[in-house]
Amino acid sequence: MNTQTLSRRRNLGIIAHIDAGKTTLTERLLWKSGEIHRVGEVHDGNATTDFSAIERERGITIGAAAVQAQWSPRDLPSHRLTLIDTPGHIDFAIEVERSLRVLDGAVAVFSAVDGVQPQSETVWRQARRHRVPLIAFVNKMDRVGASFERVLEQLQDKLRARPWALGVPLGSESDFNGWVDLVDERVLQWHDGAAATITPWDDAARRHTCRCLAGSPRDRCGAATCSHPARNVGLQARMPASA
Numbered sequence: 001m002n003t004q005t006l007s008r009r010r011n012l013g014i015i016a017h018i019d020a021g022k023t024t025l026t027e028r029l030l031w032k033s034g035e036i037h038r039v040g041e042v043h044d045g046n047a048t049t050d051f052s053a054i055e056r057e058r059g060i061t062i063g064a065a066a067v068q069a070q071w072s073p074r075d076l077p078s079h080r081l082t083l084i085d086t087p088g089h090i091d092f093a094i095e096v097e098r099s100l101r102v103l104d105g106a107v108a109v110f111s112a113v114d115g116v117q118p119q120s121e122t123v124w125r126q127a128r129r130h131r132v133p134l135i136a137f138v139n140k141m142d143r144v145g146a147s148f149e150r151v152l153e154q155l156q157d158k159l160r161a162r163p164w165a166l167g168v169p170l171g172s173e174s175d176f177n178g179w180v181d182l183v184d185e186r187v188l189q190w191h192d193g194a195a196a197t198i199t200p201w202d203d204a205a206r207r208h209t210c211r212c213l214a215g216s217p218r219d220r221c222g223a224a225t226c227s228h229p230a231r232n233v234g235l236q237a238r239m240p241a242s243a
Contacts, residue, residue: 008079013099015127016109017117018088021139023047023061025109026085033069033081049085061087064095088119096123105133112138112146112172116154124159136163146172 014022023042026049030036040046049065065085072078084103086096100106106127110120127134138151148169155161169179170189178189180201190196 008077009082010079010104011082011084011102013084013086013103013106013127013132014109015086015096015100015106015123016088017111017114017119017123018060020088020109020111020114020117020120022088022109023049023085025107025137025139026067026083029083030067030069033071035067035069049083060089061085062089062092062095063087064099086123088123090119090122093119093122093126097126100126100130100132103127103130103132105135107135107137110136110138110151110155111140111143112148112151113140113143115147115151116158121158124161136161138169141169141172142174142176144173146176148172 014026016022024047027036027040027047030048031039036048040048042050049067050061052062054062064087067083067085069081069083070078071081084099086099087093108120108124108127110116124134136155138148140146152163155163166183167179167181169176170187171177177191178187178196180187182201185201187199187201188196189199
């Protein structure tokens, strides 16, 4: 194996509080990359990374599970990812600690309903101690009580993080139906019984979204005046190395 091949291998961890959706996210990544052809569910006991009988019975992750996926970034050679699904329960925190020592990066999953939870803080600080680059991923945008403002505020107030938004979900709860891709400047929306639609993020939408994202949550647009559908819905963020 040459150096060039090694440079295209990455260990990526999934970390979070219990029940934030780590195993579900891992399952979707495996499906999206083509490694599996049917999506398993934690509550059905057939998720790929829930190996043991007790994990399948109780619907929780007890030991860190590593699975591999092939991913080809746009216009780049194929990369081999080792996805490590870690436990979220405090009793198994040592599994997270062991995993962080070998990670090239990690995705910290947050529930849009519950925000930053106690074990979220623990695993975040563990990752920062090991200087692991982090992506924050907000899950469960379709649940009752999902809030963009709350998650963004807690990332800043509780974790002292400086989130840089990569995408803004559209709608929340039962109205959650897409998101604005701030990197590729496009809007993705899906509809019941129909294929997803992709449209350009035009100048008018860009100006309004940027106003909603500018400044702190307390200053952004004014809580009573902003009508953009991205407000109060969700967050995907990238953390700078110095955060």
